[in-house]
Amino acid sequence: MSATISGPELSQWRERAIESLAGTDIPPIEIDRFLRGVSDLDSLSLRLGSFRERESIALRYPLAEIDRRWRARVEQRCPLQYLLESVEWRDFSLKVSPSVLIPRPETEGLIDLLLERVNLQDTGDWVDLGTGSGAIAIGMAKVLTKATIHAIDTSEEALAIARENVVTAGLRARIYLYRGSWWTPVEFLRGKVSGMVSNPPYIPTGELAGLQPEVIAHEPRLALDGGEDGLNAIRYLIDTAPDYLRSGGIWLIEMMAGQGESVARLLEQRGEYERIEIIADLAGFDRYALAYRV
Numbered sequence: 001m002s003a004t005i006s007g008p009e010l011s012q013w014r015e016r017a018i019e020s021l022a023g024t025d026i027p028p029i030e031i032d033r034f035l036r037g038v039s040d041l042d043s044l045s046l047r048l049g050s051f052r053e054r055e056s057i058a059l060r061y062p063l064a065e066i067d068r069r070w071r072a073r074v075e076q077r078c079p080l081q082y083l084l085e086s087v088e089w090r091d092f093s094l095k096v097s098p099s100v101l102i103p104r105p106e107t108e109g110l111i112d113l114l115l116e117r118v119n120l121q122d123t124g125d126w127v128d129l130g131t132g133s134g135a136i137a138i139g140m141a142k143v144l145t146k147a148t149i150h151a152i153d154t155s156e157e158a159l160a161i162a163r164e165n166v167v168t169a170g171l172r173a174r175i176y177l178y179r180g181s182w183w184t185p186v187e188f189l190r191g192k193v194s195g196m197v198s199n200p201p202y203i204p205t206g207e208l209a210g211l212q213p214e215v216i217a218h219e220p221r222l223a224l225d226g227g228e229d230g231l232n233a234i235r236y237l238i239d240t241a242p243d244y245l246r247s248g249g250i251w252l253i254e255m256m257a258g259q260g261e262s263v264a265r266l267l268e269q270r271g272e273y274e275r276i277e278i279i280a281d282l283a284g285f286d287r288y289a290l291a292y293r294v
Helices: 007-020 029-038 043-048 063-075 080-084 105-117 135-143 156-168 184-189 205-210 232-243 260-270
Strands: 003-005 057-059 086-089 092-095 125-129 148-153 175-179 193-198 245-254 273-280 286-293
Touching (some): 003 007, 007 063, 029 063, 063 080, 086 105, 092 156, 105 135, 105 245, 125 135, 125 184, 135 148, 135 156, 135 193, 148 184, 232 286
Parallel strands (some): 148 175
Antiparallel strands (some): 003 057, 086 092, 245 286
């Protein structure tokens, strides 16, 4: 915290922030989420309004910077997570920036599936392809406590964020970060990988323009655009993973609702996978594809 403000002053700012939402579809609850992230206030004091009685409230940034960031939320539709530079994911906090995709709750399902389907005592090598913020790699390391995790991304800016998150999580000794395209930096793992997990780009190019402005205008397009049918990256992972997975190794991805049938067919056609499953998320949409190397 680098500045302070009185309760009455912050209350006035909050009222102005509420007024700034007129004509937008941003829910007012986001103001309090934002204030929790930039001050020492908790949800109860905001909900009850008791913060107004405080003489001094610690702020993470000077009020002018807080005001600038809130205007970016309203006027530019910048995601709240980027403005706060963090997101809560599973049971830990991650640093994020516009260099990385914001980790979604749906992606947590990949880690839940590992908890259900994998021998958690596995001591082998696991790979997170397209790691971004490092969320999946960290989630994997937390449940596969004896495994080594190799996380790859093409973006040095993304890897810098992932590196900070790995260090903060205390997992630097078990998560290795590499810059490169998909499997390229880990050629030495051919035939040795216990499992590959990925949240690849899977949105069809033609559907990108219809995404929320928070997504299409601010999140990295490279992490979103899956090509004409959304399956470019997924096809590549299906075709190349058998060269790296050991027999019985796991192939696990997140995908877009409606892609399950196509992904299952591609896995079957490759002829090197078995026990292929398309698994729904909590909303009932096909979200994950799981298979095992023959």
